[in-house]
Each structure stands twice: as structure tokens, then as C-alpha cells.
Amino acid sequence: MRENLIILGLAVLGMGIVFLLFYLIRPRSRFPYVRRELLTTNEFPFYQLLEPLCRKHGWLLLVKMRLADILAVAPGEKDYMAYFNKIKAKHTDFVLCDPDTLEVLCGVELDDPSHERPERIERDEFVDHVYEAAGIPLLHVWMPITENELENELLVLIPSLTDQEADVSEPPEESNNDRPDIIITGLVRDEKKPT
Numbered sequence: 001m002r003e004n005l006i007i008l009g010l011a012v013l014g015m016g017i018v019f020l021l022f023y024l025i026r027p028r029s030r031f032p033y034v035r036r037e038l039l040t041t042n043e044f045p046f047y048q049l050l051e052p053l054c055r056k057h058g059w060l061l062l063v064k065m066r067l068a069d070i071l072a073v074a075p076g077e078k079d080y081m082a083y084f085n086k087i088k089a090k091h092t093d094f095v096l097c098d099p100d101t102l103e104v105l106c107g108v109e110l111d112d113p114s115h116e117r118p119e120r121i122e123r124d125e126f127v128d129h130v131y132e133a134a135g136i137p138l139l140h141v142w143m144p145i146t147e148n149e150l151e152n153e154l155l156v157l158i159p160s161l162t163d164q165e166a167d168v169s170e171p172p173e174e175s176n177n178d179r180p181d182i183i184i185t186g187l188v189r190d191e192k193k194p195t
């Protein structure tokens with residue numbers, strides 16, 4: 001009887017080892033991808049604030065645009081790949097475009113406390129310089145911000161397409177930006193984020 005139990009135990013153990021080996025050496029999926037959210041929990045409320053403004057003013061709103069898709073290394077640059085590699089894996093949170101030409105009008109970065117880390121500060125400064133070199137305004141925004149405040153800041157950078165059609169000679173209303181939570185880099189002004 002004892003021998004039978006030992007044989008049964010060894011058989012169960014052997015089957016367990018065989019199943020474990022099959023599990024460990026089974027073919028893995030060649031496509032180990034899963035769905036992820038396009039916007040973070042911080043970015044989505046800002047999108048809900050920005051999207052109606054874009055509709056109102058006729059701007060096309062794109063999200064998570066890779067820098068290498070909206071900017072290029074200047075033709076003839078001898079260190080092309082080195083400069084391309086610096087922008088290929090970075091993105092801008094939101095990009096506003098002319099819907100007829102897809103010309104990039106403005107980039108918008110939603111900043112949060114993570115942007116105060118040294119590596120993020122260095123990354124943000126690099127992106128600011130890249131946008132400035134390309135002649136594209138880049139708006140940094142800290143939440144919370146009201147719809148009117150955001151609209152005024154955007155109109156400083158890009159006049160409404162409907163306003164352009166109605167009266168090209170009338171410039172957009174100047175924004176009174178005394179708020180430390182809005183930073184415009186590149187073409188307009190550069191203010192420090194709140195401490």
C-alpha cells in the first residue's frame with residue numbers, strides 16, 4: 001500500500017513538472033500589447049476645457065503629438081541623426097493646428113508637480129528651445145485655470161480663425177497675464193512657474 005502511494009505521489013509530481021515545463025516553454029505572444037488611456041487623469045479635464053475653445057475658434061486639436069512629427073531637423077544638418085534622436089521620443093501634450101492646412105499654430109504643455117524634477121526641467125527647457133527655434137509658440141499651463149483665462153492666453157498666441165475671416169486688421173485682445181501658473185515660451189513671453 002505504501003509503495004502504491006509513493007508511486008501515485010511520484011506520478012502526480014511528474015505530471016506537475018511536465019505541466020510546469022510546458023507552461024514555461026510555451027510560445028509567447030509576438031504582440032504583447034494592451035490598450036492604454038490616451039490622456040492621463042490630469043490631462044483629460046484640461047482636454048475637456050481646451051476642446052470647446054478649439055471648436056469655438058476653428059482650431060484643430062491634436063493630442064500627444066511626437067515632436068518628430070511636427071518638427072524636423074534642418075536640411076543639410078551634418079549631425080542629422082543626433083538631433084533627430086533628441087526629438088523622436090518626446091511629445092507635446094496638445095497641438096493646435098489650422099484645420100485647412102494642418103499648419104501647427106501652437107503647442108500646449110500641461111505642467112504639474114512632476115515638471116519640477118531636475119530631469120523634467122531639463123526636458124522642458126530643451127522642448128522650449130526646440131519650439132522657439134522652429135518659430136512655433138508653446139504655452140505651458142498649470143491647473144487650475146478657467147476657460148476665459150485659457151482662451152485669452154491662446155488668443156495672444158493665435159488669433160481666432162473666425163476673427164481673421166471677419167476682420168484681419170483687428171488684433172486679438174491683449175491678455176493681462178499676472179498669473180504665475182501660465183508660462184508662454186518662445187515667441188511671446190517667458191514667465192516662471194509657481195513655486
